[in-house]
Amino acid sequence: MNSEDIIVIGKKIKMPFSKGILARSLTAAGLKPSIAYKLALEIYEMLKKENIKEIDKDELRRRVYYFLIEKNYEEIAKRYLLWRAILNKKPISILIGGASGVGTSTIAFELASRLGISSVIGTDSIREVMRKVISRELVPTLYESSYTAWKVLREEIKDEEKKYIIGFERHCESVLVGVEGVIDRALLEGQSVIIEGTHLVPSLISNKYLESPNVIFITLTVSDEKLHKMRFYARGKVSNRPTERYLRHFKIIRIINEYLVVTSKKKGIPVVENINISKTVEECLNIITEKLKRILEMEGGRVEDVLEESL
Ligand SMILES: Nc1ncnc2c1ncn2[C@@H]1O[C@H](COP(=O)(O)OP(=O)(O)O)[C@@H](O)[C@H]1O
Numbered sequence: 001m002n003s004e005d006i007i008v009i010g011k012k013i014k015m016p017f018s019k020g021i022l023a024r025s026l027t028a029a030g031l032k033p034s035i036a037y038k039l040a041l042e043i044y045e046m047l048k049k050e051n052i053k054e055i056d057k058d059e060l061r062r063r064v065y066y067f068l069i070e071k072n073y074e075e076i077a078k079r080y081l082l083w084r085a086i087l088n089k090k091p092i093s094i095l096i097g098g099a100s101g102v103g104t105s106t107i108a109f110e111l112a113s114r115l116g117i118s119s120v121i122g123t124d125s126i127r128e129v130m131r132k133v134i135s136r137e138l139v140p141t142l143y144e145s146s147y148t149a150w151k152v153l154r155e156e157i158k159d160e161e162k163k164y165i166i167g168f169e170r171h172c173e174s175v176l177v178g179v180e181g182v183i184d185r186a187l188l189e190g191q192s193v194i195i196e197g198t199h200l201v202p203s204l205i206s207n208k209y210l211e212s213p214n215v216i217f218i219t220l221t222v223s224d225e226k227l228h229k230m231r232f233y234a235r236g237k238v239s240n241r242p243t244e245r246y247l248r249h250f251k252i253i254r255i256i257n258e259y260l261v262v263t264s265k266k267k268g269i270p271v272v273e274n275i276n277i278s279k280t281v282e283e284c285l286n287i288i289t290e291k292l293k294r295i296l297e298m299e300g301g302r303v304e305d306v307l308e309e310s311l
């Protein structure tokens with residue numbers, strides 16, 4: 001740490017004041033990134049002017065809240081505080097599902113950065129772990145991709161679409177065992193986590209998780225086929241996942257996309273169109289905030305009380 005730094009003291013760690021981290025949480029509360037960064041800089045300069053060398057996280061949160069009120073950002077201030085208060089009080093697991101290529105990892109990382117959640121887990125990593133514990137002989141579909149699992153089904157299914165969907169579901173079933181384990185562990189440890197990927201099938205996740213106040217599930221989609229296809233070209237340029245493979249199976253990926261949208265709607269899971277990254281993130285943040293407010297109210301608390309408590 002630099003001797004010039006202002007040190008922020010949290011419950012577990014100390015770290016230098018970061019304008020970037022503060023700006024991101026202000027953006028999550030609804031400020032435009034450019035304004036958020038400008039205000040984060042002003043807050044930093046205000047603390048410097050007061051010659052503050054160390055500041056407690058709770059105190060920093062209070063200072064930011066009153067600073068926003070003073071600047072006439074009352075709604076933003078409330079949202080900022082609500083988020084910090086809730087994430088401090090209860091661990092939440094956010095699930096971002098959607099067919100391959102619709103943008104689950106991109107949006108999950110954006111949300112994590114705005115909400116200050118440090119743990120983002122892809123279901124394809126969980127799938128790798130499950131492959132180590134379940135043999136190919138036992139569950140051959142696990143060793144395929146979501147869109148090729150139908151090829152190793154043991155039974156013969158005449159209806160093409162049905163075959164793709166059953167293959168997809170068999171592929172996801174064992175991955176979901178791992179997903180549920182990750183959620184259990186995170187809740188037990190009091191940590192918030194974001195889990196993202198195509199394996200988050202609403203009809204296969206136990207109701208225990210779907211109904212849990214600590215679990216928030218959102219499905220992403222790209223309704224426009226052409227736009228969805230273009231995403232694989234974009235991804236192919238920056239990763240070593242061959243565009244060609246996804247384009248070859250594009251028809252099946254679209255069937256999976258449609259299936260996830262329909263089952264999500266049936267289960268009351270919000271479906272968000274991912275066209276523009278910032279709009280998608282904003283919509284997800286609205287869904288998450290509304291759900292958290294409802295939970296608070298269900299528990300007999302009032303948003304105002306939580307705000308007051310954390311000031
Ligand atoms: N809203 C968006 N606008 C433009 N490009 C996007 C958007 N969301 C994702 N992308 C891009 O599309 C590609 C696929 O997204 P990715 O997050 O890897 O998908 P998934 O994890 O769902 O398979 C990536 O190159 C990503 O940067």
Ligand SMILES: O=C(O)[C@@H](COP(=O)(O)O)OP(=O)(O)O
Pocket residue numbers: 099100101105124144145146147197198
């Ligand atoms: O099975 C699948 O659909 C994708 C999931 O990953 P995302 O495209 O969702 O990141 O993995 P693959 O086997 O192609 O490496």
